[in-house]
Every structure is written in structure tokens, then in C-alpha cells.
Ligand code: CTP
């Protein structure tokens with residue numbers, strides 16, 4: 152165990168973090184999901200708790216142990232994540248949305264296992280709610296809202312577009328096509344953009360180190376506001 156000194160900035164903060172994928176059921180044995188491991192969000196939760204923050208982690212299905220000292224809420228679907236996050240949001244000083252939320256879910260979920268046949272099967276999908284966008288419309292001036300953008304092309308352009316459209320303070324962009332970045336790696340390569348048009352690019356780092364970079368960026372951004 153590490154015995155990090157609590158940081159006075161983080162010690163006074165309630166931090167809400169989301170992590171992992173969501174799963175959208177097709178039938179009792181099948182679902183749509185994505186490659187998110189949850190490692191980045193769990194690393195942020197662990198680092199924030201070690202600095203003395205009160206941390207709530209809303210997690211989709213992962214293989215990870217809840218970090219010590221963190222209140223964990225386990226969810227499966229995008230809808231459950233939406234309900235859990237919107238219920239806690241007004242209490243949070245800082246909200247960090249690293250979860251890879253499903254953008255679509257099946258219109259219909261079968262109660263019984265769907266049997267195969269020789270025909271083509273077209274599954275109809277509908278949009279899920281955009282949790283982060285909802286939070287962006289609800290946030291007060293002293294709440295800090297941080298999003299993630301996992302992109303495979305035009306990283307800066309798409310990240311800045313999300314920052315603006317979702318009314319975020321900061322966005323953590325990662326190029327999932329870069330070596331050592333993104334899903335299921337223990338390392339990440341990120342650029343952090345803030346609302347004032349500033350950006351900070353980091354070389355490849357462990358997710359533990361990347362969590363420190365993200366928390367540091369949030370702290371300096373917040374302190375510059377006041
Ligand atoms: N997000 C969310 N709810 C959703 C979809 C995304 O809260 N239903 C959040 C993610 O947690 C992330 C941010 O929005 O912090 C960006 O997610 P991303 O998938 O990169 O962007 P989208 O807005 O979904 O757009 P696209 O997938 O088309 O790039």
C-alpha cells in the first residue's frame with residue numbers, strides 16, 4: 152500500500168467517476184458492448200481516493216477490484232448508468248466520465264434465447280441517452296465536468312467538438328490507433344483540452360501515471376477559475 156499525503160485540494164472534493172463498458176442485451180445470452188476494460192476510470196478513482204477525495208465510482212461490467220476507499224455502484228446498461236449518475240451528480244464537485252457508454256441498444260430484448268435459422272438477422276437499434284450531455288445541461292458554475300473522447304481519426308477536432316457540444320470544462324482525448332493507447336492497454340497516450348482553448352499533450356504513460364496527469368490538470372484548471 153502507498154501512504155500518499157492527502158492533497159488539500161482533493162480532500163475537500165466529492166468526485167464522481169464512471170468507468171468500463173455498458174452491455175445492452177439482445178436476449179438472455181447475447182449483448183452488444185465494447186472493448187473498454189475500465190482500467191483508466193479505476194486508476195483515476197484510486198488516485199483521487201489516495202489524495203483524500205470522497206470518490207463514487209459508477210462502473211459497468213469489468214474484471215477489476217474496486218479500489219480501496221471508493222464507494223462503488225455496479226451497473227450493466229447505459230440506462231442504469233444514466234440513472235445512477237444523474238442521481239449522484241448534484242452532490243459532486245468534480246465528475247469524470249471515462250465510461251465507454253453504448254450509443255445504441257436493441258429496440259427489442261427477447262425474454263428467451265433467440266433460436267437460429269437460415270435467414271439473415273437484422274437487429275434494430277435505438278439511441279441511448281447521452282449521459283454526459285445531460286450533465287452538461289445540469290451543471291452549476293462551481294461543478295467541474297470532464298469527458299473522454301476515444302477517437303480513431305481527427306482526434307483534436309472531434310475532442311474539441313465534444314467539449315463544446317456537451318458543455319464540458321475539460322476533455323481527455325485519446326487516439327485509439329496510437330501505439331500503447333486506448334482499450335485494454337496498461338498505458339495511454341492523451342491530450343487534455345480545456346474550455347479556454349488550452350491543450351496539453353502527454354507522452355505515453357502508464358494508466359496510473361495518466362490518472363495523475365488528469366487529476367493535476369483538473370486541479371490547475373479549477374484553481375485558475377478562482
Ligand atoms: N458518453 C455518455 N453517454 C453516452 C455516450 C457517451 O456519457 N450515451 C460520454 C462518454 O463517457 C465520454 C464522452 O461522452 O466521456 C464521449 O464519448 P464518445 O463515445 O467519445 O463520444 P460520443 O458523443 O458518443 O460520440 P461518437 O461515439 O460518435 O464519437
Ligand code: CA
Nearest residue numbers: 251252253254
Ligand atoms: Ca460513443
